[in-house]
Amino acid sequence: MLRSSLTSAAAMSRNLVLTGTFIHTPSKTKLEVLTNTAVFVENGVITSIMPATSSLPSTHHHIASPEGSFFFPGFIDTHIHASQYPNSGIFGTSTLLDWLKKYTFPLERSLADPVKARQVYSRVLQRTLANGTTTASYFATIDVDTTNLLADLALETGQRAFIGRNCMDQESPADYVDPTPEASVERTQRVVEHCRKIDPEGKLIRPIVTPRFAPTCSAKSLRGLGDLAEKEDLHIQTHLSENKPECEWVAQLFEGSKSYAHVYDDAKLLTPKTVLAHVVHVSDEEVKLLAERKSGVAHCPVSNNALGSGCCGVKRLMRAGVKVGLGTDVSGGYSCSVLENVRQATLVSSLVALQDGSKGEEEKLTFIEALWLATRGGAEVMGLEDKVGGFEVGKEFDAQLVGLGTVEGKVKDSAVDVFGWEDWEEKTAKWVYRGDERNTLKVWVAGREVYSK
Amino acid sequence: MLRSSLTSAAAMSRNLVLTGTFIHTPSKTKLEVLTNTAVFVENGVITSIMPATSSLPSTHHHIASPEGSFFFPGFIDTHIHASQYPNSGIFGTSTLLDWLKKYTFPLERSLADPVKARQVYSRVLQRTLANGTTTASYFATIDVDTTNLLADLALETGQRAFIGRNCMDQESPADYVDPTPEASVERTQRVVEHCRKIDPEGKLIRPIVTPRFAPTCSAKSLRGLGDLAEKEDLHIQTHLSENKPECEWVAQLFEGSKSYAHVYDDAKLLTPKTVLAHVVHVSDEEVKLLAERKSGVAHCPVSNNALGSGCCGVKRLMRAGVKVGLGTDVSGGYSCSVLENVRQATLVSSLVALQDGSKGEEEKLTFIEALWLATRGGAEVMGLEDKVGGFEVGKEFDAQLVGLGTVEGKVKDSAVDVFGWEDWEEKTAKWVYRGDERNTLKVWVAGREVYSK
Numbered sequence: 001m002l003r004s005s006l007t008s009a010a011a012m013s014r015n016l017v018l019t020g021t022f023i024h025t026p027s028k029t030k031l032e033v034l035t036n037t038a039v040f041v042e043n044g045v046i047t048s049i050m051p052a053t054s055s056l057p058s059t060h061h062h063i064a065s066p067e068g069s070f071f072f073p074g075f076i077d078t079h080i081h082a083s084q085y086p087n088s089g090i091f092g093t094s095t096l097l098d099w100l101k102k103y104t105f106p107l108e109r110s111l112a113d114p115v116k117a118r119q120v121y122s123r124v125l126q127r128t129l130a131n132g133t134t135t136a137s138y139f140a141t142i143d144v145d146t147t148n149l150l151a152d153l154a155l156e157t158g159q160r161a162f163i164g165r166n167c168m169d170q171e172s173p174a175d176y177v178d179p180t181p182e183a184s185v186e187r188t189q190r191v192v193e194h195c196r197k198i199d200p201e202g203k204l205i206r207p208i209v210t211p212r213f214a215p216t217c218s219a220k221s222l223r224g225l226g227d228l229a230e231k232e233d234l235h236i237q238t239h240l241s242e243n244k245p246e247c248e249w250v251a252q253l254f255e256g257s258k259s260y261a262h263v264y265d266d267a268k269l270l271t272p273k274t275v276l277a278h279v280v281h282v283s284d285e286e287v288k289l290l291a292e293r294k295s296g297v298a299h300c301p302v303s304n305n306a307l308g309s310g311c312c313g314v315k316r317l318m319r320a321g322v323k324v325g326l327g328t329d330v331s332g333g334y335s336c337s338v339l340e341n342v343r344q345a346t347l348v349s350s351l352v353a354l355q356d357g358s359k360g361e362e363e364k365l366t367f368i369e370a371l372w373l374a375t376r377g378g379a380e381v382m383g384l385e386d387k388v389g390g391f392e393v394g395k396e397f398d399a400q401l402v403g404l405g406t407v408e409g410k411v412k413d414s415a416v417d418v419f420g421w422e423d424w425e426e427k428t429a430k431w432v433y434r435g436d437e438r439n440t441l442k443v444w445v446a447g448r449e450v451y452s453k
Numbered sequence: 454m455l456r457s458s459l460t461s462a463a464a465m466s467r468n469l470v471l472t473g474t475f476i477h478t479p480s481k482t483k484l485e486v487l488t489n490t491a492v493f494v495e496n497g498v499i500t501s502i503m504p505a506t507s508s509l510p511s512t513h514h515h516i517a518s519p520e521g522s523f524f525f526p527g528f529i530d531t532h533i534h535a536s537q538y539p540n541s542g543i544f545g546t547s548t549l550l551d552w553l554k555k556y557t558f559p560l561e562r563s564l565a566d567p568v569k570a571r572q573v574y575s576r577v578l579q580r581t582l583a584n585g586t587t588t589a590s591y592f593a594t595i596d597v598d599t600t601n602l603l604a605d606l607a608l609e610t611g612q613r614a615f616i617g618r619n620c621m622d623q624e625s626p627a628d629y630v631d632p633t634p635e636a637s638v639e640r641t642q643r644v645v646e647h648c649r650k651i652d653p654e655g656k657l658i659r660p661i662v663t664p665r666f667a668p669t670c671s672a673k674s675l676r677g678l679g680d681l682a683e684k685e686d687l688h689i690q691t692h693l694s695e696n697k698p699e700c701e702w703v704a705q706l707f708e709g710s711k712s713y714a715h716v717y718d719d720a721k722l723l724t725p726k727t728v729l730a731h732v733v734h735v736s737d738e739e740v741k742l743l744a745e746r747k748s749g750v751a752h753c754p755v756s757n758n759a760l761g762s763g764c765c766g767v768k769r770l771m772r773a774g775v776k777v778g779l780g781t782d783v784s785g786g787y788s789c790s791v792l793e794n795v796r797q798a799t800l801v802s803s804l805v806a807l808q809d810g811s812k813g814e815e816e817k818l819t820f821i822e823a824l825w826l827a828t829r830g831g832a833e834v835m836g837l838e839d840k841v842g843g844f845e846v847g848k849e850f851d852a853q854l855v856g857l858g859t860v861e862g863k864v865k866d867s868a869v870d871v872f873g874w875e876d877w878e879e880k881t882a883k884w885v886y887r888g889d890e891r892n893t894l895k896v897w898v899a900g901r902e903v904y905s906k
Contacts, residue, residue, distance in 0.1 A: 086860075086872045089886030090879050123860050123870060130864040306886075308803030308817070334886035335868075350761030351804065364761070407539075407576050411583040412891060412906055415788075417576060419539045426543050433542030433759075433787035436889065438865060453865055 016041040016397070016447055019052040020065025023428060024073050024390040025372040028318075033424040034391070039071070041397040044446035049393060065401060068418065068427075073390050074134025074398035074443060075338035076378025079237070079277040079298035079327025081139040082124045082150055083108045083117075087331040096243045096307050099332070101173075108141040108166070109176040117146035118153070124336070125157045129451040131337045132400035132440045135160040137237055137275060137298070137327075137382060139210055142166050142178060144187050148194040155198055155205050158450040160398065162382065164210030164237055165191045169221045171253075181221035184211075185228055192232060204445070206235060208275075213239035214250045214263045226268030235273045235383065237298075238264065241286075242278035243309040261286035270295045273383055277327055278303075279317065280310040291321040296381030298327035299373065301344040307332050313352045314345070314373070315363045325378030326370075342370040342432055367432045401442040402431060414438050469494040469850070469900055472505040473518025476881060477526050477843040478825040481771075486877040487844070492524070494850040497899035502846060518854060521871065521880075526843050527587025527851035527896060528791035529831025532690070532730040532751035532780025534592040535577045535603055536561045536570075540784040549696045549760050552785070554626075561594040561619070562629040570599035571606070577789070578610045582904040584790040585853040585893045588613040590690055590728060590751075590780075590835060592663055595619050595631060597640050601647040608651055608658050611903040613851065615835065617663030617690055618644045622674045624706075634674035637664075638681055645685060657898070659688060661728075666692035667703045667716045679721030688726045688836065690751075691717065694739075695731035696762040714739035723748045726836055730780055731756075732770065733763040744774040749834030751780035752826065754797040760785050766805045767798065767826070768816045778831030779823075795823040795885055820885045854895040855884060867891050 018041070022034040040048040040060060056062055065071055087103050111117045121140075128136055138154075138161055140147035147165040154161035167184040168177055178184040188209055195207040209229045211217045217225075229236050241247050241260050250260045257263045261282065264270050272294035279290070279297045290297065299314050314324050326341045327333075333341070349365040352358055365373075379389035388398045404427060405414025416434045418427060431439060443451035471494065475487040493501040493513060509515055518524055540556050564570045574593075581589055591607075591614060593600035600618040607614035620637040621630055631637040641662055648660040662682045664670045670678075682689050694700050694713050703713045710716045714735065717723050725747035732743070732750045743750070752767050767777050779794045780786075786794070802818040805811055818826075832842035841851040857880060858867025869887045871880060884892060896904035 086870070089869070089883040090875075091882075119860060119872075126864055127870075305800040305803065308806060310807055311804065347758040350758065351764065353761060354763055407572060411579055415889065416542070417539070417580070419572075422543075429544075430542040436868065438891075 014447065015060040016063060017056050017060040018063045018065070018071060019056070021070040021424070022391050023070045023424065025368060025376060026390060028369050028372045029366070031368045031371070031425055031428060039391060039397070041447045044396050044448065046391065046393050046395050046397055049391060066403065068406070069401055069403040069441065070424070071391070071399050072402050073375040074388065074400055074445065075132045075374050076135040076325055076382060076389070077128065077133045077328050077338050078137050078275055078296070078325040078378050078381050079300055080128070080136050080330050080336065082121055083111050083139070083141045084331035085120055085124045085127070085336065088336065089334045091306060091332070096246055096309060096332070099307060105173050105176050109173070111141050111146055112143040114146055114149060117149055121150045121153050125153055125159055127336050129157060129159055129443050130440060130453070131339065131437045132443055133159070133338055134398040134400070134443060134445045135378065135382060135384065135388065137162040137164070137208060139164050139166055139237070142168060142176060142187070144190050147191050151191070151195050151198060151205050158204065158445050158448050160204050160388070160445055162206050162208040162235055162237070163191060163195055164208040166210055166212045167221060167225060168212045168216035170218050171216050178221070181218050181224050184217070184221040185224040188225065188228060192234065208235040208237050211238045211269065213246070214260065215246065215253055219254070219267070222264070222267035222269060229271065230268055235275070236269055236271060237275040237277070238269065240264070240276040240279050241281045242304075243307070244281055247281050259283060259286050261289050265289060265293065275381055277329060278309065278312065280304060280312045287317060287320045287322060294323070296323035296325060298381065299324055299345060300327040300329035300333055300341070301348045302335055302341050303329035303333035305344065305348065306334055311348050311352045311355070313358065313363060315349065315352070315365065323377070323380045324373055325381035326374045337436065338374050339432065339435055342367065342374050345370040345373065367429055371432065397444055397447045399444050400440050402435070402439050403441045404431060404435070404439060467900065468513040469516060470509050470513040471516045471518070471524060472509070474523040474877070475844050476523050476877065478821060478829060479843060481822050481825045482819070484821045484824070484878055484881060492844060492850070494900045497849050497901065499844065499846050499848050499850055502844060519856065521859070522854055522856040522894065523877070524844070524852050525585075525855050526828040527841065527853055527898065528585045528827050529588040529778055529835060529837075529842070530581065530586045530781050530791050531590050531728055531749070531778040531831050531834050532753055533581070533589050533783050533789065535574055536564050536592070536594045537784035538573055538577045538580070538789065541789065542787045544759060544785070544787070548698070549762060549785070550698055552760060558626050558629050562626070564594050564599055565596040567599055567602060570602055574603045574606050578606055578612055580789050582610060582612055582896050583890045583893060583906070584792065585896055586612070586791055587851040587853070587896060587898045588831065588835060588837065588841065590615040590617070590661060592617050592619055592690070595621060595629060595640070597643050600644050604644070604648050604651060604658050611657065611898050611901050613657050613841070613898055615659050615661040615688055615690070616644060616648055617661040619663055619665045620674060620678060621665045621669035623671050624669050631674070634671050634677055637670070637674040638677040641678065641681060645687065661688040661690050664691045664722065666699070667713065668699065668706055672707070672720070675717070675720035675722060682724065682726075683721055688728070689722055689724060690728040690730070691722065693717070693729040693732050694734045695757075696760065697734055700734050712736060712739050714742050718742060718746065728834055730782060731762065731765065733757060733765045740770060740773045740775060747776070749776035749778060751834065752777055752798060753780040753782035753786055753794070754801040755788055755794050756782035756786035758797065758801065759787055764801050764805050764808070766811065766816055768802065768805070768818065776830070776833045777826055778834035779827045790889065791827050792885065792888055795820065795827050798823040798826065820882055824885065850897055850900045852897050853893050855888070855892050856894045857884060857888070857892060
């Protein structure tokens, strides 16, 4: 299913014209449906959008959406642990801290084996592409060589990827820990260098500084990583306030900091290029700090539900001006589908609306807003808002072709049944609530076809 | 995919021996895995369970589970609106009462057209069987003839089904209402008679008295339906305390009743054969009443999340001795998969555990308990606990063959990836959290094969 890297140059330079129905979210509240439209792509970039006519230039390879299908922007997964994928669906009734010790650390450690790492990372790339994820921000493991292997494999498959080596130099298993704060920084530098070597312009692959989370990072390592990110102008990702025992633990470990968010701020780790996963239990003061620093949040509703972490009130974050995208958080999240997180983001928001102290209906995300989070919201969080997230001239063509099932079709081919009377908005809703990877027929990144069902 | 009714007698009388791995939940907390086992089925009933040997009797048709697959009891959907299926996934940000008016009543009314009804009901039966549902308790519409058509179609496909005509004689649209309380009763009688005509012993098809919910039923119609159920020893299904505005509405409409649950009790509608859907917002006194009456609850977590109804604390109900099963509640629930409800039942229970006044960890459902609810719990709720829900001699063979994907397989064929190191409990967990209808390979009801992928 995945093209080899040998064809990538040819595929990327190819001129395309795609015709049919295009659906995207120009703003948080608007689902725009462009029917009978032609999108021209040259060198991976959209050069023109116009009504489709019968005469198309022979210089462009023509791809038409079949009847009932539509093009949609590729999904952006702002938080996924590639190394944890084999544990997807296994967590019992654990909460975060038990789960890390029992299931997660042993698996991550085992991926220092390059054979196992190749098997797991290849599968994650296949799976996420098949689910329409065109950009992913990955946590790998503490191991440098296999983290670099993840970067190589991502480049080969053509996914847009941020590659992070997990930094952890305290409160970790004796056999799965960086020996010193300096080692955390130096090993991260080696991953940065590798990513820059294989993709010098960062067209697809970019390194991302990845302190695992405050409890497993000494203040010295956090500061070292903050300095590195500043010096090299790097993206940063970590976790913030996922569950309550974790927050209490951080308060004990970092008594000198004003709050959990301030632990990172004190280390210069809150920047416009920072992605903070979860952010479930935060004070108004912390929310204000994130907005001031222009840092982004990876909202991970499936994971938060699965680990019983709590319900993140994303509308509260958005009202305060904080950037928000969606993250699958595999394998705290059991699904590598961003679409599943779109769906559950709406469900969780309904529960937030019932909570004491909430603003009721104002807390609810429509499926349109959730699709916005999965595309443009994620693009903002990853600093890619000028490049991807929607269909506009000048943006790169990162997209998926979505086909829906019909009431006459085989049940095994699609969970969505279209009866024929639905309008495009209703069809899109059916895709959001019933769709899965079976409905993603093809996927492109920067104009290159990277998956075909 | 569905066998015609012509073969049903032959298929039901056939003797089977099934060999391989059998997994079920003998108790709420136990997942039993029987490997290398042979189950003998004669006339639809399990006659013997023993270690599989190489010599199998030639009198029995032999079905072996392929490597890595297993037999699991069929699912029991204790609450599903067959007529609402075409709207699955469409509800916007509505809550219950708006949603009924805007989406549900118009669709239900349109199904008085037998052509449309046949299309919709056939698809629902295909879909639910493909998802491993061997027993379903259906709400149809207020129309007698097409409700009877649903019974005919269910019998033909071989699903075990309870068939309910919706009773509503007040607070309903002018063109979708029973004209009098007497009409509600008389029309219900006609469905009862039809079901008894086509399946005199109620082997597969049984009628179920179905007052929609208290607001749309006059006290007189409720009482008439209670009398009918008592006289004819019938099952009963309705809704109870799904969301807060509904509860307030009932309190206004039925000022003379002590509580919402008492509205039904006052009409003799709380019996050991009663299924109450949702039961999200109930007092301790109401819970005690349900336990005393031995009435059952259809827990519908997907629907409750989708419509923002709230989180039902099922462990609280179970601690009080109330029978509980799972319901998809299509199309308040967007999915017709009981497995999706198993998954979300565990997620919702984690959120219940975080609520003020909860018993914390005690509120959490493990995936094993949730599978128990989907099989034996549902059987208890439907009064079928002696017939179905697990693998024991004397029970009918209602089962599904579950196959999981592997890390080497095509991503589109299964969302589950087995890496090879997982034990059976972990494989079952992966099925629960990542599986879907693609993993249900075959389905049997009373020993008859009713679906094959």
